[in-house]
Amino acid sequence: MAILDVRDLNKSFGGLQAVKDVGFRVTAGSIKALIGPNGAGKTTLFNLISGVLSPDSGTILFGEMPVQGMKPHQIAEKGIARTFQHIRLFPKMTAIENIMIGRHTHSRAGFISGMLSLPGTWKEESRIRNRSREIMEFLGISSLAESESTSLAYGQQRIVELGRALACEPKLLLLDEPAAGLNMKETAEMADLITKVRDLGITVLLVEHDMSLVMNISDEVIVLSYGEKIADDVPLAIQKNAEVIRVYLGEADA
Amino acid sequence: MTRNRHLQVFLLIAVIIATQLATMLTDTQHYLTQLTMSGYYALVIIGLCLLIGYAGQISLGHAGFFAIGGYTSAFLTTYDLSPVRDKAFIVLLSRMGLLVSTEDLYGGQVLHLHPWAAFLIAIICTIIIAYAVGGPVLKLKGHYLAMATLGFGTIVYKVVLGTEGLGAADGISDVPGFTLLPGSEVSGKLSQRITNYYIAWGLVIFGMVLLLNLVHSRVGRALRSIHGAEDAANAMGINTGRYKLNMFVISAVFAAIGGVFLTHYNGGIGPSEASIMKSVRYVAIVAVGGMANLWGALVMGSVLNFLSLRGYFGSYDDAVFGVILIIIMLFTPEGLLRRDLFSDIREVFGTGKDRGERA
Amino acid sequence: MNIELFLQYLVAGVTYGTIYAIVAIGFNIIYNTTGIINFAQGEFVMLGGMTAVTLHAFLPLPAAILSAVIITMIVGAMIEITFIRWLASPSVLRMIIITIGISILLREIALHVWGAGVKALPYFTGTAVSSISIGDVHISPQVLWVVGVSSVMVICLNLFFSYTQPGRKMRACSTNRTAARLCGINTKNMVTLSFVLSAGIGALAGCVVSPITYIQYDGGTALAIKGFTVAILGGLGNSMAAVAAGLILGILESFSIWVMPTAFKDVISISILLLILFVRPSGLFGSKEAAQLKEF
Numbered sequence: 001m002a003i004l005d006v007r008d009l010n011k012s013f014g015g016l017q018a019v020k021d022v023g024f025r026v027t028a029g030s031i032k033a034l035i036g037p038n039g040a041g042k043t044t045l046f047n048l049i050s051g052v053l054s055p056d057s058g059t060i061l062f063g064e065m066p067v068q069g070m071k072p073h074q075i076a077e078k079g080i081a082r083t084f085q086h087i088r089l090f091p092k093m094t095a096i097e098n099i100m101i102g103r104h105t106h107s108r109a110g111f112i113s114g115m116l117s118l119p120g121t122w123k124e125e126s127r128i129r130n131r132s133r134e135i136m137e138f139l140g141i142s143s144l145a146e147s148e149s150t151s152l153a154y155g156q157q158r159i160v161e162l163g164r165a166l167a168c169e170p171k172l173l174l175l176d177e178p179a180a181g182l183n184m185k186e187t188a189e190m191a192d193l194i195t196k197v198r199d200l201g202i203t204v205l206l207v208e209h210d211m212s213l214v215m216n217i218s219d220e221v222i223v224l225s226y227g228e229k230i231a232d233d234v235p236l237a238i239q240k241n242a243e244v245i246r247v248y249l250g251e252a253d254a
Numbered sequence: 255m256t257r258n259r260h261l262q263v264f265l266l267i268a269v270i271i272a273t274q275l276a277t278m279l280t281d282t283q284h285y286l287t288q289l290t291m292s293g294y295y296a297l298v299i300i301g302l303c304l305l306i307g308y309a310g311q312i313s314l315g316h317a318g319f320f321a322i323g324g325y326t327s328a329f330l331t332t333y334d335l336s337p338v339r340d341k342a343f344i345v346l347l348s349r350m351g352l353l354v355s356t357e358d359l360y361g362g363q364v365l366h367l368h369p370w371a372a373f374l375i376a377i378i379c380t381i382i383i384a385y386a387v388g389g390p391v392l393k394l395k396g397h398y399l400a401m402a403t404l405g406f407g408t409i410v411y412k413v414v415l416g417t418e419g420l421g422a423a424d425g426i427s428d429v430p431g432f433t434l435l436p437g438s439e440v441s442g443k444l445s446q447r448i449t450n451y452y453i454a455w456g457l458v459i460f461g462m463v464l465l466l467n468l469v470h471s472r473v474g475r476a477l478r479s480i481h482g483a484e485d486a487a488n489a490m491g492i493n494t495g496r497y498k499l500n501m502f503v504i505s506a507v508f509a510a511i512g513g514v515f516l517t518h519y520n521g522g523i524g525p526s527e528a529s530i531m532k533s534v535r536y537v538a539i540v541a542v543g544g545m546a547n548l549w550g551a552l553v554m555g556s557v558l559n560f561l562s563l564r565g566y567f568g569s570y571d572d573a574v575f576g577v578i579l580i581i582i583m584l585f586t587p588e589g590l591l592r593r594d595l596f597s598d599i600r601e602v603f604g605t606g607k608d609r610g611e612r613a
Numbered sequence: 614m615n616i617e618l619f620l621q622y623l624v625a626g627v628t629y630g631t632i633y634a635i636v637a638i639g640f641n642i643i644y645n646t647t648g649i650i651n652f653a654q655g656e657f658v659m660l661g662g663m664t665a666v667t668l669h670a671f672l673p674l675p676a677a678i679l680s681a682v683i684i685t686m687i688v689g690a691m692i693e694i695t696f697i698r699w700l701a702s703p704s705v706l707r708m709i710i711i712t713i714g715i716s717i718l719l720r721e722i723a724l725h726v727w728g729a730g731v732k733a734l735p736y737f738t739g740t741a742v743s744s745i746s747i748g749d750v751h752i753s754p755q756v757l758w759v760v761g762v763s764s765v766m767v768i769c770l771n772l773f774f775s776y777t778q779p780g781r782k783m784r785a786c787s788t789n790r791t792a793a794r795l796c797g798i799n800t801k802n803m804v805t806l807s808f809v810l811s812a813g814i815g816a817l818a819g820c821v822v823s824p825i826t827y828i829q830y831d832g833g834t835a836l837a838i839k840g841f842t843v844a845i846l847g848g849l850g851n852s853m854a855a856v857a858a859g860l861i862l863g864i865l866e867s868f869s870i871w872v873m874p875t876a877f878k879d880v881i882s883i884s885i886l887l888l889i890l891f892v893r894p895s896g897l898f899g900s901k902e903a904a905q906l907k908e909f
């Protein structure tokens with residue numbers, strides 16, 4: 001069963017067609033990777049799915065529901081969470097506060113109840129905090145809870161950002177280059193975490209340049225080149241695909 | 255953290271009472287007048303502090319909201335309804351007990367709206383205007399946002415200055431007292447001086463508690479996240495546009511409440527309360543207090559306004575605030591009163607252990 | 614409304630519009646080289662006019678104006694060197710607040726030096742009542758001075774940016790500051806130069822217009838808001854469009870007196886500013902895509 005069904009998606013910037021007639025499905029509970037040379041349109045595609053950009057044409061079905069053109073916060077409420085290629089943690093906030101922001105869509109207190117600090121909001125606050133602690137424990141970063149997020153090591157920041165997205169309890173998790181800037185050991189840890197997340201039943205769609213990571217953990221891989229999809233298959237088949245080798249593996253140093 | 259917050263509020267209450275007792279013991283009770291006024295200005299400043307420091311949106315037009323509150327209330331409580339007292343609507347208002355009759359300076363009777371009704375109308379007007387203006391304005395960023403709020407402030411200023419019904423350049427005077435409870439009214443009467451001091455600062459305490467709660471709530475966290483990284487906040491499901499707008503409206507209401515009470519206290523309001531210089535002054539004080547620091551804004555707001563109202567800056571009043579703005583922004587854009595300052599100092603002396611919890 | 618009155622309003626509109634355009638060009642020059650909106654732009658106009666009035670007590674008119682312009686240019690340079698030059702990549706909010714602080718400071722200094730009264734230079738030629746008739750319209754010669762001097766200024770600026778070495782360097786800065794620096798252009802000096810230039814044209818505008826509009830220590834803010842309106846209307850950074858936009862705003866404002874009390878004249882132009890910001894922040898003549906590329 002496909003949790004995400006993208007059909008005939010198009011997006012251009014001025015004269016540049018960044019995404020051209022792209023369509024694919026992501027099976028619920030799987031890890032799907034999106035690869036392609038720089039400028040292939042991967043991040044644009046991510047931004048279209050997460051609502052940062054709206055497509056010129058085409059549909060994006062999440063579950064059965066069309067979500068193209070919705071605002072990012074609406075898409076997050078529907079159950080799609082994301083991380084960023086360049087880490088976007090909230091500065092001047094601790095790691096756990098960052099993750100608590102992720103609980104936003106699962107809590108309700110508004111301006112009035114926040115100002116009056118009603119008993120209901122205390123209970124909600126402690127629920128938010130407890131759930132965030134659980135998530136940090138799950139990711140093995142409990143010890144970082146009270147550290148200021150932007151003072152953490154790069155690899156730790158990546159994990160906190162993953163935790164923040166997990167706190168949304170998404171059905172679909174979009175990871176934009178989760179291993180960028182990580183060393184080999186950290187990349188392996190990240191791969192473990194991503195499979196652990198998948199085992200929770202969360203579908204993962206990721207953009208990544210690190211081929212070992214992609215080929216190890218993905219159930220399926222899509223290859224983009226100049227905004228067009230050129231392959232969509234299991235990792236082993238992708239590695240043997242002549243077209244892919246020509247446009248991608250042949251040129252890149254992977 | 256919660257206990258810490260309660261302690262801070264109790265400290266504030268203690269300082270307020272101690273200040274009043276001090277003026278009594280040193281026979282400087284006349285200071286209470288300016289202290290009361292700076293309390294009302296402090297209300298504007300703490301609201302603005304949340305908008306600028308937490309939600310990250312500058313407003314160069316908050317004196318406009320102060321004036322909308324003050325002028326609406328002043329107009330409604332001075333406009334004489336006696337000539338139209340037979341009209342059905344006025345009779346209805348009168349039956350509902352919303353009208354009162356006061357004696358003006360020359361002994362004539364003035365029939366006007368009850369201050370409570372005027373207060374409510376003033377706040378409702380402010381909320382409507384703040385939503386109407388904030389909606390489109392907060393979509394702008396940077397220079398555009400600054401200029402648009404400056405534009406809004408200028409429009410309010412020019413309108414009150416140019417409207418005969420609002421007293422044009424003279425403003426509205428003879429605004430009656432605002433009886434909150436029998437025996438205690440917001441007015442400049444000498445017999446009510448201590449009461450008014452506590453009314454003003456009681457409001458400040460109440461406002462501080464509300465805003466401190468807000469800062470430490472889910473909403474406060476969301477606001478800080480918008481300031482930190484708006485795109486990421488959006489991706490976490492935060493409707494950043496709505497949060498900014500609500501914060502804008504709340505800060506406008508704080509300004510308007512300050513405006514209404516100060517107008518009754520002073521017995522009038524003039525166009526200078528709406529001037530751009532006032533708006534800039536509020537921003538300057540928030541900046542000195544340390545942008546995202548409610549306590550800093552409150553302390554600097556009370557001290558600087560008190561000094562200014564007592565006339566310590568003489569004819570250099572506006573210049574002082576201009577210089578403050580420049581110096582703070584050049585050398586310490588995070589503000590003068592910030593936690594890091596103390597931890598920086600601690601580090602210099604080699605005892606920098608762990609950093610204290612942030613407010 | 615008869616045709617004569619119509620033309621008189623038109624002339625008044627063109628006079629004010631020209632000044633707004635000059636202020637807008639001042640905004641654009643600084644914005645192009647630095648990305649900063651200088652909120653103290655209106656104060657340059659005030660400062661130029663005030664200085665010229667004072668100097669005119671000792672000097673003949675042309676010398677007084679020339680000295681006033683030079684003095685204001687020096688003030689512009691000093692402002693940039695003291696407050697702006699040494700800041701490393703300041704945030705937009707910080708720059709807004711600093712330039713607002715500068716504008717307050719200049720205004721307060723003016724209040725203490727010249728007092729709160731209105732001042733004006735004498736009419737350059739003729740008197741307040743003399744007029745030149747063109748058909749049915751009677752135009753004060755000073756209007757011709759305003760329009761003439763402003764036109765010459767715009768032409769000179771154009772020549773400066775197109776054909777001189779520093780002008781080209783400034784254009785390079787506005788296209789890409791980093792690249793310009795890498796090519797060996799001293800971008801910091803170009804920023805100083807942009808402050809000097811916009812102070813100079815502001816001051817000259819203040820001198821020629823003062824016989825008609827008078828000047829007061831606090832006149833800068835209103836001019837700055839209107840100049841900014843015009844800059845936005847024409848598309849921020851586009852000086853030629855600012856001239857057209859200035860005339861449009863000036864004429865609209867002038868005719869607004871016809872339907873509303875004079876006291877609300879400023880309300881009209883600021884409402885236009887808000888409307889443009891809400892509906893079309895790229896300006897009447899700017900392209901939307903280009904506007905998106907600019908850092909706001």
